[in-house]
Amino acid sequence: MSAVWTALLGLGDVLAQHVILSACAIGLGTAVALPLAVWASRSQAVSRGALGFASLVQTIPALALLALFFPILLSLRAVFGPDLPTLGFLPALLALALYALLPILRNAVTAQTNLDPGVLQAADAVGMSFWQRLRIVEAPLAAPYIMAGIRTAAVWTIGAATLSTTIGQPSLGDPIFAGLQTQNWTLVLAGCIASAGLAIVADALLGLIESGFRHRDRRRWLGGAIAVAVGVAAAFASQVDWSRDDGRETIVIGTKQFSEQLILGRLVGDRLREAGYNVEYLEGLGSAVVAQAVANGSIDLYFDYTGTIWANQMKRTDNPGRNAMYNAIVKWEREKQGTRVLGKLGFENAYAFAMREDRAKELGITTIADLARAAPRLVAGGDPEWFERPEWFAVRDVYGLKFARQRNFSPTFMYDALRSDEADVITAYTSDGRISADRLRVLEDPREALPSYDTLIILSPERANDEKLIAALRPLLGSINVENMREANFSVDRTDGEKKTPAEAARALAKASGQE
Amino acid sequence: MASSLAFEGVTKRYDTTEALAGIDLTVEPGSFIALVGASGSGKSTLLKTINRLVDPTEGRVLLDGEDVTTRDPTEMRRRMGYVFQGIGLFPHLTVGENIAMGPRLVGEKLTGERIAELLELVDLQPDMASRLPAELSGGQQQRVGVARALAGDPKLLLMDEPFGALDPVTRDALGTRVRDLHARLDLTTIMVTHDMAEALILAERVLVMDRGRIVADETPQALASGKGGDIAQALVEIPRHQAQRMKELEA
Ligand SMILES: Nc1ncnc2c1ncn2[C@@H]1O[C@H](COP(=O)(O)OP(=O)(O)OP(=O)(O)O)[C@@H](O)[C@H]1O
């Protein structure tokens, strides 16, 4: 429990960011919902349209809504110019505000339709103008209901804001996602406790304001409002950078969501800091988002794999061989994306067949060709996608692989399956730490049927010719071998007492790779 | 100067009903008019065409010779007192705030003394000013409504069954007081009531409505002496009959 406590204490910064993001989103949602509700109360069509739209938004999963703002903002650059941010605070704010809209709008509209028509007529009869009626009669009578809507919106928004981590906005989702990736349950728990706690506090304070409005108790609603204002102001104050601009250039490193990427990000970040840069991390970006983010300069660099770019971005299904593929990718990145492939880090994170050492020895298998001979008697395990992927069809056809049985496992359980003889051979990822931890034999692929997955550093168009940056990064190229990467991955993925954070693993990896 | 009113062929049609079926009427400045008639005969609708809570389908209403549709409704309403059939107090405001609403809208603040004076005028305790409407009885709420209508020093007072929920004693006292006020403040007053006796005693002119039309327009004396037609006489018959029964009991 004390570990969770320690983890919680380390969340101050992301908590502040979470508070700021949620408060701004609820504020914006309210600012849009209230005028819309007033308009809706004067027009049936507007009422139906606005509520319909807000309900529709609500059916989009929050994760997808957040991700959708990336292409939307990207296309809006045509209007607002290239400086419009497409990742981070802005898209998170817009998506969450849209999400907050429904409960506020629905409560405001309901409150208005439930206002006693006699009271409204009285307001007209004593000679109130539109604004006087709104301010003196409608707003105070609707306030408790609107506040209840804001309360619901706040709880939703604080929960959904954890997902903004996936589009590069720091939030309490950072520890949750990082913890899920690295199986650091302490971190996950701390993130969940913090965001649930924040939601409970916000709900209680807004509830105080609501009941203050309901009972016309000025002390109560004013107290609640002041507490909320102080909390949000403190969050803002903590985020103001009091230090003067130190004149250093800032490099933004983007990473995908798994351990290896987090480690590489920290490794490169340490390197750049030594070279005199400020470094920011956008960690846990989605695969598609990160590739576009580098192309439009939202991030300065990231890591990707040749086979992934080949299949997912270039939509190619053939396999021209390792070097030809690499050259084609360099050309494609330069011409189609304007990005620069700086080079290979040295290791591959490819699909490969792996067997238990004893079993492989017993059957005399060292290559996939050997495997093909024994295959009719063996059970193969793959991740849920594997037996549908073009890589499988390619390797199957080249070697004539035909297993007695094919089974699907989630990546974590694949290794367990091997250990417990549920499978004789699995398709592992070559840089996975469990390969060396479980002493697995990775079968050779003499006919190069499996595509290569060389790990690349890719620079954004603005950084493509930044000689100072390139000089700082160049020593990393070719420096990381697959054994060291496996070790580093395993040190983060393991669940026992020797578990490391990605930053710690990055330092160990740098040392092992001769970078220090 | 009290207001004058004129109705010229005022008709109001809803989907299925004709609430007003061509009303022609002039109201002299300073007159006290009672409007009686069966439920649904169009009394409230007629009253609302004056302050434009209802706009006529046809015809026009002239206030001091000017078509009400050409005037700024908010500005015009602030210079009328209007008492609602359904009370119409603001539930979230205190009695005092309700009464002070009209002046507040034009940027004037009513003093506590003035509010107390208005409350006393309608037979309520001044310390009720700090209560919410829900903490008052129905009759008390109605009287607050009357006080609110008088707060803006109106020249025209429109009252839609203002005393419906009052006990007979208070009702009688308040009726007399409004009548005095009408004279003292130089008002033009139109009061809707279901009670023909009240109409005969307070008003100087009684209008009887039936299905959107004015079927009788007489002085109380004329009605008492049997004029005004069948519908009006059927209404007059009730208090007359009651008075007769009282006499018989006394004898
Ligand atoms: N907004 C409306 N929509 C449709 N019909 C209406 C509307 N307002 C009034 N009416 C109809 O117009 C007619 C006159 O209504 P009005 O309220 O003027 O009657 P009233 O004489 O004041 O009756 P009461 O003594 O019961 O108050 C009624 O038949 C009523 O149903």
Ligand SMILES: [Mg+2]
């Ligand atoms: Mg009526």
